[in-house]
Amino acid sequence: MAALLELEDVRARYGPVQALHGVSLDVEEGQIVAILGANGAGKTTTLRAISNTVRREGGIRFAGKAVGRGGPDDVARLGIAHVPEGRGTFAELTVLENLRLGAHTRRGSIKDDLARVSAYFPWIDERRNQQAGTLSGGEQQMLALARAFMQRPRLLMLDEPSLGLAPRLVTEIFRIIKDLNEEGLTVLVVEQNAHIALQLAQTAYVLEVGRVALSGPSVELQQHESVRRSYLGY
Amino acid sequence: MRALLQMRLLVIAATVAVIVVLPSMLDGYHQGLAARVAIYFIAILGLNILTGYTGQISIGHGAFMAIGGYTTAILSHDHHMSLLLTLPIALVISFGVGLLVGLPALRLSGVYLALATFAFAVSVPQFALKFSKFTGGSNGLQADESYSHLKLYVVSWACAGISFVLAFLLLRGRIGRAFRATRDSPVAAASSGVSLPVYKTFAFGVSAAYAGVAGSLFVIATNGFAQPQEFGVTLSLQLLIGAAVAGLGSLWGVLAGAAFIGLLPTVSASAPLIGSAHGQDVVFGLIVILIMLLLPNGVVGVLARLARMRQARD
Amino acid sequence: MSAFARKLQAVAQTRKTTTVSTGASLPVIAALVGIAVFLLVGSLSSSIFAQQTVAGLAQGAVFGSLALALVLIYRATEVINFAQGEMAMAMTYVGYQLTIWGLSYWLAFALTLVIAFVFGVAVQLIVIRPVQHRSVIAVVIVTVGLFILTDGVVAWIWGADLKFMAAPFGNQVYHVGSVAFARQDLGVLLVSILSVILLWLLFQFTKIGLAMRAAALRPAAASLVGIRVNWMLAIGWGLASVLGAVAGLMTEPTQFLQPTMMQAILIYAFAAAVLGGLESPAGAVIGGLLLGVFLNLTGQYVGFVTSELRLPAAFVVLLVVLVVKPNGLLGRKQVRRV
Numbered sequence: 004m005a006a007l008l009e010l011e012d013v014r015a016r017y018g019p020v021q022a023l024h025g026v027s028l029d030v031e032e033g034q035i036v037a038i039l040g041a042n043g044a045g046k047t048t049t050l051r052a053i054s055n056t057v058r059r060e061g062g063i064r065f066a067g068k069a070v071g072r073g074g075p076d077d078v079a080r081l082g083i084a085h086v087p088e089g090r091g092t093f094a095e096l097t098v099l100e101n102l103r104l105g106a107h108t109r110r111g112s113i114k115d116d117l118a119r120v121s122a123y124f125p126w127i128d129e130r131r132n133q134q135a136g137t138l139s140g141g142e143q144q145m146l147a148l149a150r151a152f153m154q155r156p157r158l159l160m161l162d163e164p165s166l167g168l169a170p171r172l173v174t175e176i177f178r179i180i181k182d183l184n185e186e187g188l189t190v191l192v193v194e195q196n197a198h199i200a201l202q203l204a205q206t207a208y209v210l211e212v213g214r215v216a217l218s219g220p221s222v223e224l225q226q227h228e229s230v231r232r233s234y235l236g237y
Numbered sequence: 238m239r240a241l242l243q244m245r246l247l248v249i250a251a252t253v254a255v256i257v258v259l260p261s262m263l264d265g266y267h268q269g270l271a272a273r274v275a276i277y278f279i280a281i282l283g284l285n286i287l288t289g290y291t292g293q294i295s296i297g298h299g300a301f302m303a304i305g306g307y308t309t310a311i312l313s314h315d316h317h318m319s320l321l322l323t324l325p326i327a328l329v330i331s332f333g334v335g336l337l338v339g340l341p342a343l344r345l346s347g348v349y350l351a352l353a354t355f356a357f358a359v360s361v362p363q364f365a366l367k368f369s370k371f372t373g374g375s376n377g378l379q380a381d382e383s384y385s386h387l388k389l390y391v392v393s394w395a396c397a398g399i400s401f402v403l404a405f406l407l408l409r410g411r412i413g414r415a416f417r418a419t420r421d422s423p424v425a426a427a428s429s430g431v432s433l434p435v436y437k438t439f440a441f442g443v444s445a446a447y448a449g450v451a452g453s454l455f456v457i458a459t460n461g462f463a464q465p466q467e468f469g470v471t472l473s474l475q476l477l478i479g480a481a482v483a484g485l486g487s488l489w490g491v492l493a494g495a496a497f498i499g500l501l502p503t504v505s506a507s508a509p510l511i512g513s514a515h516g517q518d519v520v521f522g523l524i525v526i527l528i529m530l531l532l533p534n535g536v537v538g539v540l541a542r543l544a545r546m547r548q549a550r551d
Numbered sequence: 552m553s554a555f556a557r558k559l560q561a562v563a564q565t566r567k568t569t570t571v572s573t574g575a576s577l578p579v580i581a582a583l584v585g586i587a588v589f590l591l592v593g594s595l596s597s598s599i600f601a602q603q604t605v606a607g608l609a610q611g612a613v614f615g616s617l618a619l620a621l622v623l624i625y626r627a628t629e630v631i632n633f634a635q636g637e638m639a640m641a642m643t644y645v646g647y648q649l650t651i652w653g654l655s656y657w658l659a660f661a662l663t664l665v666i667a668f669v670f671g672v673a674v675q676l677i678v679i680r681p682v683q684h685r686s687v688i689a690v691v692i693v694t695v696g697l698f699i700l701t702d703g704v705v706a707w708i709w710g711a712d713l714k715f716m717a718a719p720f721g722n723q724v725y726h727v728g729s730v731a732f733a734r735q736d737l738g739v740l741l742v743s744i745l746s747v748i749l750l751w752l753l754f755q756f757t758k759i760g761l762a763m764r765a766a767a768l769r770p771a772a773a774s775l776v777g778i779r780v781n782w783m784l785a786i787g788w789g790l791a792s793v794l795g796a797v798a799g800l801m802t803e804p805t806q807f808l809q810p811t812m813m814q815a816i817l818i819y820a821f822a823a824a825v826l827g828g829l830e831s832p833a834g835a836v837i838g839g840l841l842l843g844v845f846l847n848l849t850g851q852y853v854g855f856v857t858s859e860l861r862l863p864a865a866f867v868v869l870l871v872v873l874v875v876k877p878n879g880l881l882g883r884k885q886v887r888r889v
Contacts, residue, residue, distance in 0.1 A: 075774035076777050084775075091769075091771070091772035093765055093769055093772060093773075100761060103758070104762070107758070107762060294691065296633075344874055344877075347687045348625075348629070348630075348631045348687055351691055352631065352825065353870060356865070359818050359862055359866065360866040366859040477691075477692060485688065516707060517703065518700065518707075519700060521700075522699035522703055523696075523700055525696030525699065525700075526693055526696040526697065529693045529696065530682060533689065
């Protein structure tokens with residue numbers, strides 16, 4: 004059976020600078036897949052290539068069908084939720100409005116989903132009318148996650164969810180991601196924090212200079228010599 | 238590079254030849270028309286220096302033309318000064334007003350500057366209406382002297398030629414580079430000692446001076462008659478369009494731009510289907526939009542493309 | 552650098568960074584309340600004052616409607632539509648034509664708004680979209696070309712002579728004590744306020760309104776949640792065109808129908824929009840009302856300001872705001888690319 008998301012020799016560049024030199028990877032349905040690598044390795048660009056935020060060449064298939072070269076809105080409508088670096092929060096709008104926007108592609112009532120979001124993040128209920136830009140970093144990250152959840156996507160793509168967060172919050176967020184995954188949500192997460200990413204994900208890809216340098220089950224990669232030295236620190 | 242230089246010299250020589258020979262082939266009315274092209278030429282040259290070279294948008298140059306025009310009318314009507322003598326005076330006065338306008342303009346950019354200059358363009362004719370004691374109000378002011386079509390033609394094109402040479406010399410050297418720097422990389426310019434405010438204000442002054450002279454000639458061209466309605470918003474809009482059609486940031490398309498706004502209305506007025514006075518606006522507006530959609534760099538862009546094609550062939 | 556140049560530099564020295572300041576700050580609100588009190592007190596003490604204030608509010612409502620149209624478009628695209636007034640004028644002629652063909656005024660009014668919406672969307676798709684990614688100058692010139700084109704088409708179809716539409720509110724005058732209020736003015740105020748409220752409801756409480764706001768604020772993020780940003784822009788232009796049509800239809804009884812009817816109003820609308828803050832819809836409306844009242848009162852009580860100086864007065868307001876407080880009364884973002 005084909006993987007939910009298949010990337011085949013995807014290339015992308017920013018102006019004259021080639022960022023991806025042919026990335027191929029698969030994300031099986033129901034999995035959590037991590038993309039690791041140093042700064043500038045092309046992790047963020049990979050997600051951007053998938054969501055059509057940046058122009059790319061090469062093949063991308065989602066649920067067996069080729070993903071066209073339209074815009075990010077087309078990709079969102081396919082069922083892919085991309086939470087970018089910077090979280091894509093509408094700082095000027097309220098928490099509730101942000102959540103509603105997450106559900107933009109949904110038809111019908113979103114009351115149930117709002118209730119579930121409140122269950123995961125109890126503080127959201129009290130702060131529904133607060134301007135999203137005035138939330139703390141951790142709260143904004145949680146809001147971004149909640150907003151992506153409102154989309155009810157088949158694939159959730161997260162770019163550096165741990166960035167700038169205290170360890171306690173990071174654990175919290177990754178726990179929620181794991182819960183969502185256990186309910187059937189496929190997750191592709193880009194992380195610099197290799198340690199926690201490898202604990203969360205079943206499979207991981209290591210990018211270096213725009214190419215896949217290593218890939219495999221997390222358990223294996225955790226034991227891998229170069230991974231340990233470069234990304235895990237021991 | 239040589240191909241471009243060759244083409245430019247050829248264009249200049251051909252243009253000068255045509256300008257010199259033309260009057261003998263035209264009747265008075267058409268000589269007047271050709272003179273108008275020269276007038277627009279001067280004004281657009283000035284506007285290009287400001288908007289093309291220093292990137293400061295102005296939709297208000299009709300107002301500077303009004304200042305120059307009324308200077309000429311008042312000096313001739315009240316003080317019986319020779320029309321020719323009023324030209325340098327109009328130049329100086331317009332330059333001064335341009336500097337004054339350029340100062341607050343320093344704090345504005347982009348759309349905000351466009352808005353402010355637009356409002357300026359609308360207001361100046363209103364001032365002319367208000368201070369009717371000096372300006373004759375809505376009845377206008379009549380100059381003492383009047384020029385024959387031929388004399389107008391000669392004076393206008395002579396001024397146009399002088400303006401072009403001056404502009405060329407100005408923009409070729411250090412000042413031109415400074416202008417372009419204020420538009421393209423203001424931070425780099427400032428850090429290498431180029432005083433942005435000085436150059437930007439100076440550009441405004443120079444630009445206004447050109448428009449002022451054009452305005453004087455404009456009044457002379459309309460039988461020495463200065464009226465507020467002549468200097469309304471439409472004039473400023475036409476100048477901006479002429480500059481855009483010419484291609485901003487380069488002197489070489491200005492003649493085409495001037496011809497466009499000088500001749501198109503009259504040409505389309507005599508066209509069969511569109512005949513009526515309002516058909517001109519339709520054609521004008523349509524062509525402007527089409528040009529912006531299809532020829533983003535104006536006439537200059539087309540010339541550059543042609544030059545490149547010739548180079549590729551060689 | 553010479554001393555002279557240094558002085559010039561000081562003049563040009565302004566806050567050059569982009570800051571996000573919240574809109575209605577306390578001093579501004581206090582000032583607005585103060586003005587409201589002043590107007591109320593003045594109206595109670597002098598009947599002329601009251602009449603001029605009400606008439607000024609009515610005119611200001613028209614400025615505000617057109618200003619709101621300008622702000623809607625500017626917020627979403629940073630484009631100033633110089634043709635907004637002419638588009639409004641064209642739609643007013645359409646309304647006129649509908650009444651000539653036999654429709655009752657209000658039916659023609661409603662149908663005109665629908666046509667205006669379609670017209671606005673069409674203009675955005677055909678004329679603006681191809682150039683909207685280019686320089687400010689390019690877009691300005693396209694809207695200027697549109698200005699001239701619309702003028703020409705209207706004069707071509709209908710001619711430039713004066714035309715009259717049936718007055719929607721009649722010519723009655725109400726008397727409260729010694730004060731005379733024209734029914735026309737009250738009607739204009741009512742319709743304008745109603746359309747602004749309806750628009751506000753659309754933006755605050757509907758899904759598409761929220762999507763439009765999101766697309767205007769953060770197009771990239773909006774795209775990621777599936778919003779078709781380009782369509783939102785087109786709809787924005789459609790709504791702006793509707794507002795313009797309202798402004799045109801409401802001003803027609805006083806200006807009568809002629810191709811130049813909206814040109815001065817465009818200037819007033821610019822001044823109002825800048826006064827309120829180019830990014831603030833509420834500011835556009837408030838700015839319009841303030842400007843209308845200001846112009847009327849100064850025209851009445853300041854002898855020097857005769858009718859020829861109304862436009863320059865608006866220009867002075869515009870200039871003062873741009874130089875002193877560029878993001879206006881309620882403006883949020885201070886967008887100045889130096």
